[in-house]
Amino acid sequence: MSAFDAAAMKARKNEGETPIIAYQGLVKNFGLLQVLKGIDAHVNRGEVVCLIGPSGSGKSTMLRCTNALETITGGTVLFDGEPLPSDDKVRFVRRRMGMVFQSFELFPHMTALANVMSGPTTVLGMPTAEARDKAMGLLSKVGLADKAESYPSQLSGGQQQRVAIARSLAMDPQVMLFDEPTSALDPETIGEVLNVMKTLADEGMTMLVVTHEMSFARRVADWVMVFDRGQIIEEGPPAQVFDAPLTDRARDFLSHLGWSG
């Protein structure tokens, strides 16, 4: 480890405390294809960690392993120091992690408000009136209080994704997982979603974000991990990864995107 690395490591938020998420030798195979080849990494409380890298490099798979939407082939995922349960009890851990999908996955048969209420009422048994107040507050937070009674099909992509973020926040998660949240959006609505995410980051939310939005990662992330072919080839603070990448492959990847620092 170079002196620069050591200095950067030291600079990580809450380094030394139990990480909120840790991966130890995480392996994931899809049939004969090894998608994750033994990942060791962690996310500290209060950090915004961005996962970048070429499509198919394993970023989304790692994110999905984090809340057990994929079963893992080998290694361990620890949440708050505890390995993820391999049985149905994993749902108690999922409650503490919000997940935002590339394709929004709002429930089309429910209004925006009902979508946001669905977690607290179904999972926590929160009384309807209380859940409604909470959901309205969250819709205001993402700027969509006036769309509470709209159905997803009546909303733009950016609006749907903001409702999806509100829906995840309704569970008061300790971590938010974002799986390419802007990849399915029209260019003009990407900004509104990134702004909501930036606000969350500023409020101190711990976030793990798979993204192709390099300027977002550069601006908002505390820590960046670069994936390639199922491995993390480089990680560090954004200033280092974007402006002075240590590995040729990371440099290649960034230059292919036209990133010039």
Place this chain on the structure above:
Amino acid sequence: MTYDWSVVWDHRFEFLNGVWVTIILAVSVMAMSIPLGIGVMLLRQCGIKALEVIATVFVEVFRNVPLLLLVFWAYYALPRLTGASLSNVETGVIALLLNVTAYNSENFRAGVNSIRKGQLEAGLSLGMSWSQAMRKVVLPQAIRRVVPVLASQWVSLFKGTSLVSAIAVADLAYVGLHLRGSTFRVLEILTALAVIYWVLAYPQAKLVDWLHRKYGAQE
């Protein structure tokens, strides 16, 4: 050859009784087969191997046996196998129910499979259990999507109830066939029978078309 249509009018109350029994049969069988069909469908993908196999065997057996044969089987074999003594109507309902439940479970399975996986995952990621995610997220969408198919199933059941006349359940078909024998006005009675079935089924078929348009091509 002279026709005597008055024979139909003279027996109008018998026909009406038959219509009533047919409606009761169809409604009760459909009402039970929907929850049972959902139950069998859920068993087929519940993750417990033994239950999945039992449910699959149930579906494949009762979907692939001719309904008439099933009616006879329920009539002759079921009492021996179970020791229960059932009325003819109960036997008819059971036979129809076995068949329609098997079909409906397949209808619902197709509906559930048509809902993309991300919907279930979105429910799970909120911390819902599998059954909560099914109940709150997947099934409401799947049922909506299956409505037109259920409607077709209903029309087919409505006409299929006529097979229970084979075990002397006094439905519309049985009444007709009985009157044919007692009055010897074969042409008049059978024509009346066909007309009554058509008059009852045609509006339903139109309703199915309407449901197809309303729910058929919707995301």
